[in-house]
Amino acid sequence: MEERTRNERLPLREAIGELSLADNHPADVGSELFERAKDLALREDALLKLQVIEDALRRLEEGTYGYCESCGAPIPRERLEAVPYTTLCHACKERQEAKGVRRLRPVEEEVLGIPFLEAGDDLGYNQEEVWEGVAQHSLSTELEERGGADEIPVTREDGVWYQDFRPYEDPPADEP
Structure with a gap:
């Protein structure tokens, strides 16, 4: 059993060797990181199963299997x-x-918890509160009240539209 464990660890060491960033495109580095994370997750799963199997063999020797x-x-x-x-x-x-x-x-998961596992009914921010937040800024619900492109003043004849809160005045002809 120990020899088998040792033989399975050798290819894993080769797979998770040095991850060099030199001469690699960022997408290639991302792919390498993904593959490395996947290999480590598979390794963790294999080690957990190996531990459980070793516990079963121990129980077999003790007579509690x-x-x-x-x-x-x-x-x-x-x-x-x-x-x-x-x-x-x-x-x-x-x-x-x-x-x-x-x-x-990992112990961090005990502190952080699993997302959406034990979500209660209290969401903290419901639809009514969202509407109240929107209503503070604008209550215009009719299309006519919203305004549109017709209200944007054209201030120059160069084809560019400018929006300003005060009207644009052409400079006097005697000033450059």
């Missing part, structure tokens, strides 16, 4: 064939999933 860690009942053979590293019977696993228990994750 095949018994539910929660209720102590024997786990059915069909379940053990489907998921050999399981530690819970079907009923206990369903209870655990109903509670929302997750596998071990």
